[in-house]
Amino acid sequence: MKKSLLAVAFLLLIIAALPMVGNIYLQNQLKNILKQSKNYGLELQKQQTNSSYLITQHHYTFVVKDGKKLLEKLVSTQDITDATLLKNTLIGVDIRYNNLLFARVLKADFYPLALNPELMQSLEKKDKSFAVKIKEFFANKGMLYHLEYNLLNDKFKGSIKDILQEYELKDKMKVSFVLQRAEFKGKGSVLGVKELQNSVKKARILLQQKDISFAMVVEKLHSSNDFVSWSNYTSKLSCKHLRFDIQERMKEHLIVDIKDLKSDADVKEKNKKVILSGATSLKQLLFDSKDINISLQKVDSKVVLYDVDLQSYEQFATLVTHNAQLSKVMQKKLEKNLEEMFAKGLQISIKKLGFQELVLDGKNLNSLNLFADIKIKPDTTLSNKLQTAPLSAVQNIALQSTIELSEALYKLLTSSIPNANAINNYAKMENGKVVFDVKFDNTQLMINNKVLQ
Numbered sequence: 001m002k003k004s005l006l007a008v009a010f011l012l013l014i015i016a017a018l019p020m021v022g023n024i025y026l027q028n029q030l031k032n033i034l035k036q037s038k039n040y041g042l043e044l045q046k047q048q049t050n051s052s053y054l055i056t057q058h059h060y061t062f063v064v065k066d067g068k069k070l071l072e073k074l075v076s077t078q079d080i081t082d083a084t085l086l087k088n089t090l091i092g093v094d095i096r097y098n099n100l101l102f103a104r105v106l107k108a109d110f111y112p113l114a115l116n117p118e119l120m121q122s123l124e125k126k127d128k129s130f131a132v133k134i135k136e137f138f139a140n141k142g143m144l145y146h147l148e149y150n151l152l153n154d155k156f157k158g159s160i161k162d163i164l165q166e167y168e169l170k171d172k173m174k175v176s177f178v179l180q181r182a183e184f185k186g187k188g189s190v191l192g193v194k195e196l197q198n199s200v201k202k203a204r205i206l207l208q209q210k211d212i213s214f215a216m217v218v219e220k221l222h223s224s225n226d227f228v229s230w231s232n233y234t235s236k237l238s239c240k241h242l243r244f245d246i247q248e249r250m251k252e253h254l255i256v257d258i259k260d261l262k263s264d265a266d267v268k269e270k271n272k273k274v275i276l277s278g279a280t281s282l283k284q285l286l287f288d289s290k291d292i293n294i295s296l297q298k299v300d301s302k303v304v305l306y307d308v309d310l311q312s313y314e315q316f317a318t319l320v321t322h323n324a325q326l327s328k329v330m331q332k333k334l335e336k337n338l339e340e341m342f343a344k345g346l347q348i349s350i351k352k353l354g355f356q357e358l359v360l361d362g363k364n365l366n367s368l369n370l371f372a373d374i375k376i377k378p379d380t381t382l383s384n385k386l387q388t389a390p391l392s393a394v395q396n397i398a399l400q401s402t403i404e405l406s407e408a409l410y411k412l413l414t415s416s417i418p419n420a421n422a423i424n425n426y427a428k429m430e431n432g433k434v435v436f437d438v439k440f441d442n443t444q445l446m447i448n449n450k451v452l453q
Helices: 002-040 067-074 117-126 127-141 312-323 330-342 381-386 390-396 407-415 418-423
Strands: 042-053 055-064 090-098 105-114 147-150 153-161 161-169 174-189 192-209 212-229 234-248 254-270 271-290 293-309 346-360 361-374 397-406 428-430 435-441 444-447
Touching: 002 042, 002 067, 002 381, 067 174, 117 127, 153 390, 254 346, 271 312, 293 330, 312 330, 330 381, 361 407, 381 390, 397 407, 407 418, 407 435
Parallel strands: none
Antiparallel strands: 042 055, 055 090, 090 105, 105 147, 147 153, 153 174, 161 174, 174 192, 192 212, 212 234, 234 254, 254 271, 271 293, 293 346, 346 361, 361 397, 397 435, 428 435, 435 444
16 A cells, blocks of 8 residues: 555656656757857847746847847848848847646747837937837837747747838828738747748838828738758749839839739759759739830749759859858859859750730730750860850750740831841741741751751
């Protein structure tokens, strides 16, 4: 009986200790994250903890000491030239978790508490009322990121607090910003995301002063990224509606309106070669200004690159993504990298590029489609050719392409070209469309089986 009671007591002791063990585990996880905050240009200014038997809550206040380092980490680039406006910005972090060992979910809120003091002083001199509203907005956690992170499987989800702000500045300019249902989820470590999905129901920016205005609207935006490495990732994006609208004194205007935009990219590695593919489609693109009105319907494009050298491609990706503004030194490195990539050969296939309908100033010009296969042959002497006789590198290119366009569009394009009859000699009609079959190989160009003279 005593042994049974001891066993029960021991079991109860273990159960009672679970929250304490869980708390210790999560505390260690947070300490590791806090240590890395210095690498992000952040300095811990304030820390406060409230803990009960089951729940622990932490509040941290960070000050941005190195805005350049913070941006470089967040946007994965090493070429941020100026981030002084971020210096001394205050960032608040609230973390809450259950102490039970098996309940390893962190709930966190991230929010800027105060902007750069020099920026706020400058703003106060220009418009004190607006500066007060900005201070109140951030002090009340007006911009807040909520995150729920599972330490067991590295999965997370979260959202950005809805924003609906309208201001009238000292100069009578009206400013409006709307953000609705911005959500995200994904997988990866806190400081190294591998999978990410984002969605925004609506975002709108409006600036209006007398009869001058600027508006941008984004509706139903979705994006996803699955990143393993630069040679193994997929990316998708869709947007139901995107619109830019600029009006000036009722005389000048510019409208760009896009509906049902879809885009995806895919990169895969096989046998030390990389295959890159990208596709974009949209239901409608409208460009309207005082001088011209263009409407495109059902625009599609798909391009695939084959046999790209793995090492050259990874070097290219690193150079481009880690250097937002290329210096002369980096430009030279990029040029050399591209030379090496082309010297090893690759193929480009334009599966489709075109639209089903073009309306120009009310006139329907119908469709255009382009298909092409381009092969760049391997050439170990390419670098020397580019330095001594650049035109000789053209012999490394082989191309086969077909261009199909409506008769109405063809007539418009050739109407302003001198000696258009010379082009007509190479054109042919098929199924009511003007067609050009183009072939280029060994420096010889042929159009519809006719050698270009």
